[in-house]
Every structure is written in structure tokens, then in C-alpha cells.
Amino acid sequence: MNNPSSQPNGLNPQGRRAIEIVNAGLARRYRKERRFRLYGISAILASLLFLSFLFGSIISKGYSAFQQTFIQLDIFFDPAILSQESLSTANYPGIVKQSLRQMFPEVKSRQDKRMLYRLVSSGASFQIRQMVLDSPEMIGQTLQVWVIADDDIDMLEKGHFDLEAPEGERRIKDIQLAWVDRLKKESRIEKRFNRILFTAGDSREPELAGILGAVAGSFYTLLVTLLLSFPIGIASAVYLEEFATQNRWTDLIEVNINNLAAVPSIVFGLLGLAVFLNFFGLPRSAPLVGGLVLTLMTLPTIIIASRASLQSVPPSIREAALGIGASKMQMVTHHVLPLALPGILTGTIIGMARALGESAPLLMIGMVAFIVDVPGGFTDPSTVLPVQIFLWADSPERAFVERTSAATIVLLAFLIIMNASAVYLRKKFERRW
Amino acid sequence: MTVDVKTTAGVSGIGQTGRILYDRESRETVGEPFVEGARMTCRGVNVYYGDKHAIKNVALDIGRNEVVAMIGPSGCGKSTFLRCLNRMNDTIDTCRVEGEITLDGMDIYGKEVDVVPLRAQVGMVFQKPNPFPKSIYDNVAYGPRIHGLAQNKVELDEIVETSLRKAGLWEEVKDLMTHPGTGLSGGQQQRLCIARTIAVSPEVILMDEPCSALDPIATSIIEDLIDELKQQFSIAIVTHSMQQASRVSQRTAYFHLGDLIEVGDTAQIFTTPRHQLTQDYITGRFG
Numbered sequence: 233m234n235n236p237s238s239q240p241n242g243l244n245p246q247g248r249r250a251i252e253i254v255n256a257g258l259a260r261r262y263r264k265e266r267r268f269r270l271y272g273i274s275a276i277l278a279s280l281l282f283l284s285f286l287f288g289s290i291i292s293k294g295y296s297a298f299q300q301t302f303i304q305l306d307i308f309f310d311p312a313i314l315s316q317e318s319l320s321t322a323n324y325p326g327i328v329k330q331s332l333r334q335m336f337p338e339v340k341s342r343q344d345k346r347m348l349y350r351l352v353s354s355g356a357s358f359q360i361r362q363m364v365l366d367s368p369e370m371i372g373q374t375l376q377v378w379v380i381a382d383d384d385i386d387m388l389e390k391g392h393f394d395l396e397a398p399e400g401e402r403r404i405k406d407i408q409l410a411w412v413d414r415l416k417k418e419s420r421i422e423k424r425f426n427r428i429l430f431t432a433g434d435s436r437e438p439e440l441a442g443i444l445g446a447v448a449g450s451f452y453t454l455l456v457t458l459l460l461s462f463p464i465g466i467a468s469a470v471y472l473e474e475f476a477t478q479n480r481w482t483d484l485i486e487v488n489i490n491n492l493a494a495v496p497s498i499v500f501g502l503l504g505l506a507v508f509l510n511f512f513g514l515p516r517s518a519p520l521v522g523g524l525v526l527t528l529m530t531l532p533t534i535i536i537a538s539r540a541s542l543q544s545v546p547p548s549i550r551e552a553a554l555g556i557g558a559s560k561m562q563m564v565t566h567h568v569l570p571l572a573l574p575g576i577l578t579g580t581i582i583g584m585a586r587a588l589g590e591s592a593p594l595l596m597i598g599m600v601a602f603i604v605d606v607p608g609g610f611t612d613p614s615t616v617l618p619v620q621i622f623l624w625a626d627s628p629e630r631a632f633v634e635r636t637s638a639a640t641i642v643l644l645a646f647l648i649i650m651n652a653s654a655v656y657l658r659k660k661f662e663r664r665w
Numbered sequence: 666m667t668v669d670v671k672t673t674a675g676v677s678g679i680g681q682t683g684r685i686l687y688d689r690e691s692r693e694t695v696g697e698p699f700v701e702g703a704r705m706t707c708r709g710v711n712v713y714y715g716d717k718h719a720i721k722n723v724a725l726d727i728g729r730n731e732v733v734a735m736i737g738p739s740g741c742g743k744s745t746f747l748r749c750l751n752r753m754n755d756t757i758d759t760c761r762v763e764g765e766i767t768l769d770g771m772d773i774y775g776k777e778v779d780v781v782p783l784r785a786q787v788g789m790v791f792q793k794p795n796p797f798p799k800s801i802y803d804n805v806a807y808g809p810r811i812h813g814l815a816q817n818k819v820e821l822d823e824i825v826e827t828s829l830r831k832a833g834l835w836e837e838v839k840d841l842m843t844h845p846g847t848g849l850s851g852g853q854q855q856r857l858c859i860a861r862t863i864a865v866s867p868e869v870i871l872m873d874e875p876c877s878a879l880d881p882i883a884t885s886i887i888e889d890l891i892d893e894l895k896q897q898f899s900i901a902i903v904t905h906s907m908q909q910a911s912r913v914s915q916r917t918a919y920f921h922l923g924d925l926i927e928v929g930d931t932a933q934i935f936t937t938p939r940h941q942l943t944q945d946y947i948t949g950r951f952g
Contacts, residue, residue, distance in 0.1 A: 552791065553807075554753065554756065556807065557784040
């Protein structure tokens with residue numbers, strides 16, 4: 233009590249006691265706050281740790297898929313083989329095999345020859361065919377051509393191949409290893425950027441498999457989803473929020489919209505199967521149906537986000553518009569909707585990002601089929617990126633492991649771009665009132 | 666003290682002997698609620714929010730080129746009554762309005778009446794300045810645009826300029842037309858809202874505590890403005906401040922718990938109120 237600082241002038245004894253009680257509790261209060269901050273920071277650190285682990289594992293597994301091993305062959309465009317009437321049906325595998333035999337003349341037995349042919353991908357002959365069809369004047373010449381190596385050789389080059397295992401259990405035999413060594417010495421083996429991954433559809437051969445088919449499928453599916461769910465979602469939200477009178481019916485609708493947002497996505501797949509495929513007879517595996525199913529799935533999300541965004545527009549803006557004689561429609565379209573639009577767009581993009589990553593409902597409507605061709609429209613059979621990842625993850629070949637991760641990287645990149653654009657839009661169009 | 670009020674004959678639903686007999690719960694109004702050649706007339710107005718009887722049997726006229734102030738303690742229904750005059754209460758689902766309110770002889774709650782032109786004729790200025798988050802120009806031009814009052818850009822520019830001049834804001838903002846209206850100070854925003862209201866050439870302007878969010882200097886500017894505007898418009902203003910009511914208005918109406926207690930010349934109301942409740946309120950015994 234003799235401490236002058238705790239006894240300011242004019243403070244009555246009661247006030248002095250209160251100050252002492254407050255001071256006594258201060259340390260405890262600050263300790264509590266520090267502890268709470270610590271919890272927060274450690275929670276964030278933990279989630280960052282998991283996130284970096286996820287990204288680290290996917291990228292470290294998948295980055296090698298962006299490169300592909302190529303082998304240089306001396307291809308003799310043999311007029312004897314290519315002199316047929318139709319260049320497109322000539323024996324191109326024969327040309328590749330002939331070239332390999334010439335490079336390794338010591339290989340004589342049938343079995344060894346078959347192993348030799350296995351060094352290059354079956355896609356090599358398609359590559360030669362395309363070259364000939366593009367410029368037939370090269371017939372008769374001998375050219376050095378880089379052809380795609382087989383996926384086993386590719387794995388060997390990338391160090392994913394276990395050479396310690398006994399020869400009988402290996403997919404690459406010792407004799408093939410020797411050939412590869414010789415090709416390397418002649419610097420006829422090289423790793424290049426894997427264009428096929430981005431320009432081809434699916435394939436049974438890992439070295440020929442690409443994600444373009446799945447990306448195109450995802451694009452068409454999401455386009456259908458966006459074109460349907462955005463206008464329907466906004467219209468529903470605007471009607472419910474601005475026009476509908478609050479009664480038991482609107483309460484019922486609201487509860488059901490919230491329920492639909494929580495329904496497992498596979499249920500929407502079953503619904504799509506029963507309604508769109510079996511009842512309306514729409515084509516199976518088509519982006520059109522996938523888009524319809526994902527529309528059902530994203531609509532509740534978009535409606536809820538839009539309603540929240542409309543609610544956050546201050547009522548004074550509505551009164552101002554109505555007060556000078558704007559009709560309700562003008563009030564909505566001129567004032568309320570433009571102010572709510574950033575929030576609506578954010579909700580839509582997040583809904584679309586969810587739809588992009590969705591695979592379960594699409595399995596139910598047959599978008600899980602093995603489809604080589606890149607879809608060119610809304611009714612072509614196709615698959616989508618997450619389903620492609622699922623399919624590749626299921627494949628036994630070692631080379632599909634890195635492609636699975638590579639496709640995941642691409643999917644994550646799309647998701648990050650979409651979510652970043654949602655943040656950007658919100659920041660850009662955010663208005664203060 | 667009580668003066669028996671006789672309503673004009675022939676008004677639907679209201680007897681010749683006076684409306685006070687009509688609803689026993691309501692108190693009778695003291696003073697002179699009616700004027701010659703009124704712009705707006707209200708007869709037997711009852712407003713309900715669900716079961717709550719918010720306005721009880723109110724009769725009041727708003728004359729030409731006059732400012733009518735409505736005062737009373739919080740929750741007395743003065744804002745609710747004001748919002749009946751341009752049917753802003755329509756936006757509240759549970760709100761029900763009974764009685765007859767006319768604008769130049771036309772029943773504004775009539776079946777054939779469209780609220781959109783009505784609100785163009787009876788403009789409103791709100792408690793909190795609420796400019797649109799658009800440019801100053803667009804704020805004022807919005808009303809004329811949606812009603813098609815201007816044939817071309819030149820006419821629209823003219824309407825915007827005259828409206829801003831009348832609102833006493835032109836000199837301050839003439840070089841800032843493309844700046845956002847929300848960037849102005851509170852008092853300027855409120856004058857912008859007044860300019861926006863008069864841009865559609867209303868006949869009556871309703872003001873719901875237009876100065877309650879403003880500082881004293883901005884308030885006095887608005888009060889001077891109201892004084893000028895009454896040359897052209899009829900104005901009904903709700904205010905919490907009795908000083909303001911006495912400064913700007915010609916007639917004052919005192920509301921109490923949904924009843925219109927007393928109406929009269931502003932000077933008379935503040936000097937010699939006839940009703941006990943009015944006297945209690947203006948002497949600060951409650952409020």
C-alpha cells in the first residue's frame with residue numbers, strides 16, 4: 233500500500249482495492265492469452281506440415297513423369313516396305329524392327345530379337361508412320377530418328393528399377409542391360425520433356441498415356457456444370473432472398489437446400505444413374521451427364537454462398553433504391569446483385585473446384601471407362617482428371633506410379649489456380665459501403 | 666382542454682361524429698391535424714406488425730410548402746407512420762396498414778396504385794446517409810434514368826446539376842462527379858441523398874431523422890436546406906431533437922405509443938402545449 237504508483241491521488245480506499253485485484257489477476261490473464269496464441273500457432277504449423285508433406289510426396293514422385301526416355305534409331309525408310317498403295321497401312325513396325333536388327337547385327341535367335349524389339353515402345357511405329365504421311369519424300373533415305381523408349385527402359389533410366397533382384401524376376405534381362413549400355417555409350421539414349429503426357433489420351437502403355445483426354449473431359453463436364461449451376465443458383469438465391477415471403481414453405485426449402493449440401497456425392501451419382509441414364513436415356517460416360525450430376529451437387533453450395541452474399545448487402549441500399557422508385561427487379565439488378573457478385577463468384581468458383589476434384593458420382597454414370605480418344609464434345613465418352621488418377625493408380629505398371637502423381641500435380645495446379653482466382657476476384661471487386 | 670375533432674364527411678369507414686369513437690383504445694388527438702388544401706391526407710390509419718398495434722387511428726394532413734415535424738419518444742411509431750406515406754412498409758412481410766392515405770386526392774393504398782410512381786412522387790431521405798456505392802453523378806442520375814425523365818445526356822446533366830445545386834452540394838462536388846459518393850463526409854453524403862431524392866421531382870419529401878448521424882455543423886447546413894426546400898416541396902420530417910423541430914417546422918405532431926397526441930403550430934406546441942403528455946415530453950420529463 234505504500235507503493236506510490238498504486239495509490240494515485242484522489243483514489244478512494246474502495247478504488248484502491250479494485251486496482252489491486254485487477255493487478256493481481258493481470259499475469260494470469262496474459263498467461264492465458266499467450267497459451268491461446270501458442271495453440272493457434274501450433275495448429276497452423278501442424279496443418280502446414282501436413283500440407284508440405286502432401287505436396288512434397290506428390291511432387292517428388294511425380295516430377296520425373298514430365299520427362300521421357302527416347303532412343304535414337306537409324307531408320308531406313310525402305311521403299312520395299314513403303315511402296316504399297318496405301319502408306320497408312322504399311323508395315324511400320326517392320327521398319328523399326330529392321331532398324332534395330334541393323335544396329336545390333338549379332339542378335340540372331342528369335343527370343344533375343346523379341347527382347348531387342350522390346351527396347352522401344354510400340355508407339356515408335358506410329359511415330360514413323362506419322363513422319364512418312366507428313367513428308368513422303370523421305371522414302372528411300374536413312375534418317376536418325378528419336379523414338380520413344382519402352383516404359384521399362386524409361387524406368388531404368390530414371391533409376392526406378394531394382395537391378396539387385398535376380399534376373400528371372402526382373403522385367404529387363406542382363407542382355408537388354410548390355411544393349412542399353414551400348415546405346416548410352418553411343419549417346420543414343422536421352423531424356424526429353426514428355427510432351428505425350430499433355431497431348432495424348434489414355435493408353436495401356438504408360439509411355440504413350442497422357443492426360444489430355446481427361447483434361448478435355450473435365451473441361452466439358454465443368455462447362456456444363458457452370459452453365460447450369462451458375463444461373464440456376466443465382467436465380468434461386470435471388471428469389472429466395474429478395475422476393476419470396478418468409479413462410480413455412482421457404483423454411484422447408486431452405487432446410488432442404490442445406491441438407492442437400494451435406495449429402496454424400498455418391499448419392500448424386502446414383503440419382504444421375506437412375507434419372508439421366510435410365511429414365512431419360514442419355515448417353516453413358518458422357519460429359520453432359522457428368523455435368524448434370526455435378527450441377528445437382530454444386531447447386532446447394534452456390535445457392536447457400538449466394539444467399540449469404542446477398543444477405544450481407546446492407547438493407548439501407550435496398551431502401552435507397554426503393555425510396556426513389558426503383559422497382560424490386562431494378563433494385564436487385566442495379567444495386568444488390570452487383571454488390572453481392574464478388575461473394576457469389578467466390579462461392580461459385582469454390583463449388584466448381586469441388587466439382588473438378590469429384591470422382592465418386594462420376595463412377596456411377598460410367599465415366600470410369602478406359603477411353604483412348606480425346607473427347608471432342610459433350611456426348612463423347614470421356615473420363616475426368618480425378619477418375620484418370622484413380623484408373624492409373626490402379627494400373628500395375630511401375631511407370632504409371634509417377635504418371636498418377638503427375639496427373640495429381642496437374643489437378644492440384646488447376647485447383648490452386650481456381651481458388652487463387654476466387655481470392656483475387658473477392659479482393660478486386662470488394663466494395664465498401 | 667380537449668378539442669373534439671370532426672373528420673370531414675364522406676371519408677370511407679369513418680363516422681361523421683369523429684373517429685375517436687371508432688377505436689376505444691386510441692386516444693383522441695388534440696389540436697388541428699387538418700389543413701386547407703392538403704397535399705397528403707391520412708384518415709384512420711392503423712398499422713400492425715403482426716399482432717402489435719403500432720399506429721392507432723391516426724389522422725393528419727400534410728399541407729403545401731410546409732414542414733411537418735413528427736416528434737415523440739423512441740418507439741412511439743413516428744417512423745412507422747412516415748414510412749406509410751410512401752408505402753415503404755410494404756417491404757415488411759408482417760406489416761399491415763389500414764385506413765386511408767391520399768396524395769392529391771388519390772388513395773395511395775388503392776388497388777390500382779403502383780408503388781413505383783408513388784415513390785417517385787413521395788421521396789424519402791433516411792436516417793443513415795445511404796448513397797449507392799457508385800459515382801456522385803450516378804447517384805443523382807439513377808432516379809431520372811430509371812424513370813426516363815431525361816431524353817438525352819444534356820438533359821440528364823442538367824437535372825443532376827440543378828438537383829445538386831438545390832441540395833447545396835454543387836459547389837463542393839462539381840469537380841468530383843466521377844468520385845464515389847461513399848467517399849464524401851457524412852453531411853455531404855446526406856445532402857447527396859437529398860439531391861438524389863429531389864432529382865426525380867417529387868411532391869413530398871419524407872425525412873426520417875436525417876441529421877441523427879451528423880455533427881452539429883452538418884446538421885445546421887441540412888436544416889437551412891430543409892428551409893429552402895419547402896418553397897418547392899412538402900416535407901414531413903421525423904426528428905428526435907425538439908430544437909430541430911422548432912427550428913425547421915411550421916407544424917409539429919407529437920406521437921406517443923402509437924397515438925397522435927397533439928398537432929399544432931410549432932410555436933404553440935413548444936410554448937403552450939395543450940395536452941399533458943406533450944407538455945411532459947417537451948419539458949423533458951420523459952423521452
